[in-house]
Amino acid sequence: MLDDFSPTTWTSLPPLDAGVRILISDGETDYVAAAHLRIDRSADAGSTAEAARIYETAYPHADFTWPHLRAITEVEEKVFGTDSPVTVTLSDPLPGAPVGDEPIADVARASSLAQTLATIHSAAPEPISDAGFPVEEPSRFQFQILERLDQAAATGRVPATLLQHWEEEFEKVALWHFLATPIHGALDEANVYTDEERVLALADIGRMRVADPAIDLAAASALIDPAAVPTFFTEYRSSRPRADDHIVTRAELLAEFAVLDWLLEAVESGDDEAIADAADLLTSFDQVLLRPDGSHVPTAPVSFDDVAQGSNVTSATEESADDHGTSDGGVRRSSPSGADRGSAGADRGSAGARVSEHASPGGSGHASPGGGTSGRTSAGDGASGSRSAGAAENGPESSGSPER
Template sequence: MNSPADRGPLALAALASAAVSGLDPVSVEEVRTGPTSRYDVAFVQDAEHRRWVIRSPRTAAASAQLEQAATLTHLVARRLRQSVPVVKGWVALPEGGRAAVYPYLTGRPVELDLLTPGPGLTASLGRALATVHNLDPAIFDEAGSVSYDAETYRTRRLADLDRAAATGRVPTGLLQRWENQLEDVGRWRFSSVPTLGGVEGDQVLVGEDEPGELVVKGFLGWEDARVADAADDLAEIVAALDEESLDTFLEAYAHTRSERPDAHLVDRARLAHEMSLVRSMMAAVAAGDLDAAEDQASALRRLDEETSAQELAGALARATGETDEDAGALARATGETDEDAGALARATGETDEDPSDVEPEGRR
């Protein structure tokens, strides 16, 4: 199925009216999406001043994801303090599949790069995301979400790497660096947890609590939810936060988790963030958007240059016998990320010799 080219905001408003009894549209606001987006989206206001969101899938795969996400959020809504989108009505599409309508959730997206250390929104995000990861995996199984154990997920990442190499657009230095990390089995010993499949700032809704403090009020974007690596949900967060803010986030996250996070969680989150550039590039190629594909390829080349400089700085530090403190200062100056493991260790109270780091864990 493919979404008709002329399905604009007025067509979406008409679909919303058909999906929900009593929804009489008086205004509609189109949400602009790119060619790689899976959905046409619009905000609709009705005669009773209620606001609604309509999502119309563009492909059969997107339609299936929308149906599954709706089943999951219906189950999750009763188990989270944060709001999630719960579908109130469906409408069949001429080309197949269904569009979904749900109430507009209040709140504003969080700007991850503006988060600061200390009590407040950064800690609230850590606690809120931990509550998602604490959910019973059986809920996701009931909704039909996919589930991966640690080794299966590592294998999938290696397959992604092979596909990335086949494009010819990824620098060989990055490919080798990623392969080394993926073949380090010790980094991939974790217990799979319920995840959103990746969390970006526009998926996190922020509002004020009763004392007037900013807190996380809701989570959007459940179409990629799965039982897998918690690192996927941390990828954008660890990339955006500075060292002190990351410490705040990880401390709140670790203290709220029902099981202590593994020692390599942040390492894998960094890797997931880097490899997200490849997935974006390949999605652009599949959509025929070669300009976007080249933009992503340029970002990969810049990343290769940055990581090469970081590795050189680390090698020089070791060769000159610098102290740990000197190496840390050099790493921070060059953007090195080795200290992320230390941030997680401080948050969890874990030492380098912690036995949990060498015991294989995982869930299918």
């Protein structure tokens, strides 16, 4: 695939959700070879290459890096025993290691992840839309969520108070007063690479699109220890002061919604055991999230372990910052903004963490906050699998492109 490169060593890496990955080396240069066995049209090798080009232009001074493709080819189906040719890519190894099973508990990495997302969300959306990546307007995203809510209600497995809570929250007009921005769109424990101190790289960038930045925040909160989530949100607001007033509320609601999306995926697949598990979890979630009178409980960070045990939660986090977004309209019904409502649990994203392996991938047409998962892992692209790594590849530290 590359002239003058003849690998002499091969080291298996944690697989993608749609293929296999191998670190190859000729003793001087390392590359990651990936065979994409099941191509998702929204995140194929071509999309990744185009996304990398956009990242280079939009984030020239970012202090994190992303996959840089060096070669793309197709291999005959007989090599992998598939029904069609398989796309194989060569890319530079990413520094650091994926977050993996261990949630981000330290302030440094939680803050770094917030800064990374603030950088991504601050770029101009036009290059992404002009390149043919999806554009998801606020009204369309709200419609998709409400549609999923209607589907969930039809199952008869969601507590009525929980359905009412989500319907009331997602139909609030003020919630949708924001501008769609570039987002990563597929954050999970396999796609965020860190060392001991900061985020070094993001993988699976081919799912980028212009959409609600709260989608990324919800997915990111699922990777963070509950105690560090307030730090994450505070740092994000500090790094992106023009974020709309309700972005944290939307992120928390989307993290909650991952539980419901797990149920819908189970129903769609006909998995009775998963349906029962999801329904039980929703019942427990309802008991933790809502007061006996049906009003919302302002909560501290809460995890699925808390939900499963029916733990009581107290305290609240607050939102701040001015709203510089604009409304796209298109909501079904007007209701009060609820701006004085205590923020929901800062890690109901942790709820999303436990169901992210079951919930829908959060692409166009789904309301789940995160991207597709590829299984939990802790080994990086380096042969040693060490969490430590050198500096990112893209130059000096910077807050990234100016806010648009």
